[in-house]
Amino acid sequence: MESEYIIELKGISKYFGNTCALEKIDLSIRNGEFITLLGPSGCGKTTILRLISGFEQPSGGSVHIGGDVVNNVPPEKRHVNTVFQNYALFPHMNVFDNVAFGLKMQKVPKPEIREKVMQALAMVGLQDLAGRKPGELSGGQQQRVAIARAVVNNPLVLLLDEPFSALDFKLRKRMQLEIKHLQRKLGITFVFVTHDQEEALAMSDRVVVMNQGSIEQIGSPVEIYEEPANMFVAQFVGDINVLKGEILEVTPSDLPDSNHAYLARIEGQVFSVHSDRKFNTGDKVNILLRPEDLKVEEEHLEQAPFLAGEIIETVYKGATVDISIRLDTGLELTAAEFFNEDDEDIDYTPGERVAVTWINGWEVVLLDEDA
Amino acid sequence: MKTRNPLIRIFILVVAVWLIIFALVPNLFLLLISFFKPDGHAYVAVDFTLANYQRLLTPSFITIFTDSLRLALASTLICLLIGYPFAYILARAPLRIRPWLLLLIVIPFWTSSLIRTYALINILQNNGILSKLLELLHITSEPVSFMYSEFAVLAGLSYTMLPFMILPIYASVEKLDARLIDAANDLGAGNLRTFWHIILPLTAPGIMSGCILVFLPALTLFYVPDILGGGKGQLLGNYIQMQFTKPIPDWPLGAATSTILTLVLLLMVLGYKWTLKISSQRADFDAEDEEYAGASNIPLQPRGACGLGTRIVPRRRRVSGADAGGDE
Numbered sequence: 001m002e003s004e005y006i007i008e009l010k011g012i013s014k015y016f017g018n019t020c021a022l023e024k025i026d027l028s029i030r031n032g033e034f035i036t037l038l039g040p041s042g043c044g045k046t047t048i049l050r051l052i053s054g055f056e057q058p059s060g061g062s063v064h065i066g067g068d069v070v071n072n073v074p075p076e077k078r079h080v081n082t083v084f085q086n087y088a089l090f091p092h093m094n095v096f097d098n099v100a101f102g103l104k105m106q107k108v109p110k111p112e113i114r115e116k117v118m119q120a121l122a123m124v125g126l127q128d129l130a131g132r133k134p135g136e137l138s139g140g141q142q143q144r145v146a147i148a149r150a151v152v153n154n155p156l157v158l159l160l161d162e163p164f165s166a167l168d169f170k171l172r173k174r175m176q177l178e179i180k181h182l183q184r185k186l187g188i189t190f191v192f193v194t195h196d197q198e199e200a201l202a203m204s205d206r207v208v209v210m211n212q213g214s215i216e217q218i219g220s221p222v223e224i225y226e227e228p229a230n231m232f233v234a235q236f237v238g239d240i241n242v243l244k245g246e247i248l249e250v251t252p253s254d255l256p257d258s259n260h261a262y263l264a265r266i267e268g269q270v271f272s273v274h275s276d277r278k279f280n281t282g283d284k285v286n287i288l289l290r291p292e293d294l295k296v297e298e299e300h301l302e303q304a305p306f307l308a309g310e311i312i313e314t315v316y317k318g319a320t321v322d323i324s325i326r327l328d329t330g331l332e333l334t335a336a337e338f339f340n341e342d343d344e345d346i347d348y349t350p351g352e353r354v355a356v357t358w359i360n361g362w363e364v365v366l367l368d369e370d371a
Numbered sequence: 372m373k374t375r376n377p378l379i380r381i382f383i384l385v386v387a388v389w390l391i392i393f394a395l396v397p398n399l400f401l402l403l404i405s406f407f408k409p410d411g412h413a414y415v416a417v418d419f420t421l422a423n424y425q426r427l428l429t430p431s432f433i434t435i436f437t438d439s440l441r442l443a444l445a446s447t448l449i450c451l452l453i454g455y456p457f458a459y460i461l462a463r464a465p466l467r468i469r470p471w472l473l474l475l476i477v478i479p480f481w482t483s484s485l486i487r488t489y490a491l492i493n494i495l496q497n498n499g500i501l502s503k504l505l506e507l508l509h510i511t512s513e514p515v516s517f518m519y520s521e522f523a524v525l526a527g528l529s530y531t532m533l534p535f536m537i538l539p540i541y542a543s544v545e546k547l548d549a550r551l552i553d554a555a556n557d558l559g560a561g562n563l564r565t566f567w568h569i570i571l572p573l574t575a576p577g578i579m580s581g582c583i584l585v586f587l588p589a590l591t592l593f594y595v596p597d598i599l600g601g602g603k604g605q606l607l608g609n610y611i612q613m614q615f616t617k618p619i620p621d622w623p624l625g626a627a628t629s630t631i632l633t634l635v636l637l638l639m640v641l642g643y644k645w646t647l648k649i650s651s652q653r654a655d656f657d658a659e660d661e662e663y664a665g666a667s668n669i670p671l672q673p674r675g676a677c678g679l680g681t682r683i684v685p686r687r688r689r690v691s692g693a694d695a696g697g698d699e
Contacts, residue, residue, distance in 0.1 A: 053557060075556040088554040092572050092650045101568070105559035133651070153558065 006031040006156055006189050007052060011061035014047050014213075021047045023213045024061070029157070029191060034183050036192040038200040039210035040236070045193045048210075049159050052191065054078045066156055076105070081150035082159040086166055087142050089134035095121065095145050096130040102153040120152040123182070140171050147182070157189045164199070176203055197237045201225060209233045225290075231366060234288050241294065241333045243267055243287040244368065247279045255361045262365075267329045269305040275365040288364040294335035296323055296348075299355045306355035309333070311348045323348060325356060398633065405626035414622050423627040432610070436631075439607040442521070442596070443589035446528035447536075450585045451578065453529070454536035458577075461537070462544035473541075476534050484531050488598050491530065495523050495599065519601035527595040535584035543577025544570075575646035583639045590632065607632065 007029040014022040022044045029035050037045035050056040051063055054075035062069050070078060081102065089098050099120055103113045121127045124144035134142055143163060150158055160179070164172045180203050183190045194200055200207050201221040209216045209224060209232070217229040228234035235242075245266040253261040258274035266273075266287050279285060299308060309327035316339065323335045333356060348354070405423055410416035426432075461472050479487060494500045497516035505511045517523050547570065555565040571578075591608030605613075607628065614625030 055553060055556075074561075075553075076559045076561050080557075082554070082557045084550055084554055084557075086550070088548065088550040090551060090554070090569060101555070101560070102558035105564060149558070 004030055005064075006066060007191070008064040009048070009051070009061065010064065012048075012051065012058045012063065013060035014044070014051065014056065015059045020213055022051075022058075025213075025215060027208065027215065027218070029189060032187050032189055033205045034180070034190045034192065034203060035206045035208060036194060036200040036204035037208045037210060038194060038197060038237075039216075041195055042212075043210040044213040045195075045208075045210050046161060049082070049161055049191065049193050052157065053080055053082050053159055079156045080159055081153050081155040082161060083146045083150050083163045085162045087134075087146040087163075089142055089145055089149070091134055094131050094133050095126060095137070098134065098145055099149045099152050101149065106153070116152055117148075120148040123151075124148045124178075139167055140175065143167065143175060147179070151182070151186060151188065155188065157191060158183075160190060160192045162193055162195070164194075164196075172199075179203065201237070209236065211236070226364075228288065228364060228366075231286060231369070234364065234366070239291050239334060239336075241289045241291065243289065243331065243333075245271075245273070245285045245287045245365075247281055247283040247285060249281060250279070258361060264365075267307055267327055267331060269307060271305050272360065273363050273365050274361045275363075277365060277367070279365070279367065284368040286366045286368050288366065289333075289358055289362070291322065291334045291336035292320075293358050293362045294333065295357045295359070296325065296335050296337065297355050297357070299353045306357045307333075308353070308355060311350050311352045311354060313350055314348050325354060327356070401626045401629050404623055405630045407623050409621045409623045411619050414620060423623045426624060427627055427631070435605050435607060435610050438605075439590050442524060442528065442606070443586050446525055446532060446589045447582050447586045449525065449529040450533050450536040451582065454533055454581060455540055455578070457533075458537045458540035459544050462541050462547075463549075476537055479534070485594060488527055488531065488595055491523075491527055491599060492518065495526065518599065521600070523599040524596045527599040528589050528592060531592065531595060532585040532589055535588070536581040539580040539584065540574060540577040543574040547573050572649045575649050576643065579639075579643040579646040583636075583643060586639065587632075587636060590635070 005028040007027075009025055009027040012022055012025040012027075013020070025044075025048065027048070037048055039045050047056060051058055052065070054070070054073060054077075057071060063071055065078060065080065090101065093101070096117055099117045100113050103116060108116070118127055118130070121130055124147055126141060126144055126148065129137065129141065134145065137145065143166075146163070163179075164175055167175060176199060179190075179192075192200075192203060201224070204221055206218060207221055207224045208218050211232050217224060217233045219227070219229075224233060224237055228237065228240075231242075234240050243266050245264045247262050247264050248270065249263040251261045251263055251272065253259060253274065254272075255261070255274050259276050260278060261272060261274050262279060264271055264273045264285065264287070273287065297306075299306075307327050309325045312324040312326050312332070314324070315322040319339060320336045321339045323337065325333045325335060327333065335356065404415055406419055406421070408416040408418045408420050408422070427436075461469065461476075464472055492499070495517040496502075497518070498514040499516070501517060502511070502514045505515065506513075517526075551569055551573070552565055555569045560568060591606070591611070593606055593608035593612065596606050597609070611625050611628050611632075614621045614628065
């Protein structure tokens, strides 16, 4: 039976003693995709990786690789390879022998090993350093050796466990691009683990947002960012403003891409909001707005409805300006605007009165579970 | 290592002077004496000769030498076979109980090893603890004695020397990064091959220092064979001691024997250097090493598959410091 999924986790639970690391996880990974497990530390993302690589056995459920159940298959017999956090290169072997290790274990003939290893090293641009030992390489070079050592075995799936955490910002950015290109070129499925939401959005075809042993949302980077499924995803991925609201009335939708429209009281003002979700009159809701979706303007009475407030401070960030605003109701918001030297509107001073609005339909409305 | 700190340089100087006066010079004297003629109560006659070494070529000395060597090798092997798994488990034990386990290994040192060797008699003698145990398990039907046998000597030597094997191996296993074992498994190596290719080479210096620490004393630890072996055969230790203390001393013969022991030691130190190279983290540890030199001479293969890769990653000649993230 051919499945479009190369890896399937079905009803996976994992307990360490009495601590629950994963609770009834279902996850299907498509052949050839770049999927990222994103979440704060301790959310279970590394445990999923170790279940796939075989270093952990599930307490319940089954792990499928290429259609076969592999629950009891040890790591050395699985056709997956891992790029470890901090690389775990063999310090006593030179670069060539490190990369050749997996092929040697598979008893590949020597001339073929040499050819494949040199190809892999050329791919990561390290063919000149084959005779070096890991201790003599920089962090970025070690990182590339670790990648070459894994992909040279042509695995069904490549697992990457926070591979960039030891690199500085600039190198990190470059390695992100390199990895992404490499994945496209090789066509191998990549399962990437990170706690860096920006990295996850930049690299992945799909992102799995995890929290406390459960999956909160699976979706493309755009879906995760634009349509967070719940408050955790909304607040973990990117900055977001949360406004408290109450549904006053269900109204016919006037926007083509939203199924429902409502009148809602938000911070004392009545706004029209749109959502695919169904709410009832009287529901308490959270209105979520990204900083870049907010519009900040000088206060005019005729532009109602708007949220009135005053500027606390502006932070110049080069391409954008972050504007902190305190509403008259006391709530603080952050807005981000592209910096434009010629735009006089953006030249706010603390204490200045402003009106905050947003583009109709860009808001995300979620039921307020705490209310 | 070069250092500019004057205080440290003074310390190094003091240690060096100390070693020269109390180790190097006496050994040189010994070497010198081994080439002089014996002269009864005047100890030595200054007259160059190779006769002392020739005198060691007698069958009786060769028997002593090979017996000692065999016993020392056997007890080193026993210590290694017991000590390695012991040290490995110790180094992987939960951090909470590790210091206590280490303490248990060190505690016997608080008792003189001579006394501990006498204590072994209680275990090994006729009707001793071991004999009783074997009777209890119905392996033997009557009391047996293990005393005055090579088994007793080996048991004594191994017991006395075991901690010297465990401690250096423990230190090298503890340093071993457990993630390397994960990585080897991940790349398709089972437990046996992981041990052979990763764990063994990386703990080789610990094994070698353990072997040196066990082998050399075992070669000269004369009271264990005396007590447990019944003094049946002489070992190198007693032989050397005797040359200096017998009624008509023969210093040159003792010196020649010592010199041979020193040569054995030097050979073992060379072996230790070799294990350091195996586990070395630097390719240029030894310029003569052909394997590493060979790998860097592998011809470049400009293949089609490299096209994109080389475009993404501009190849850089500059090696260290090319990437800002260097964490050496």
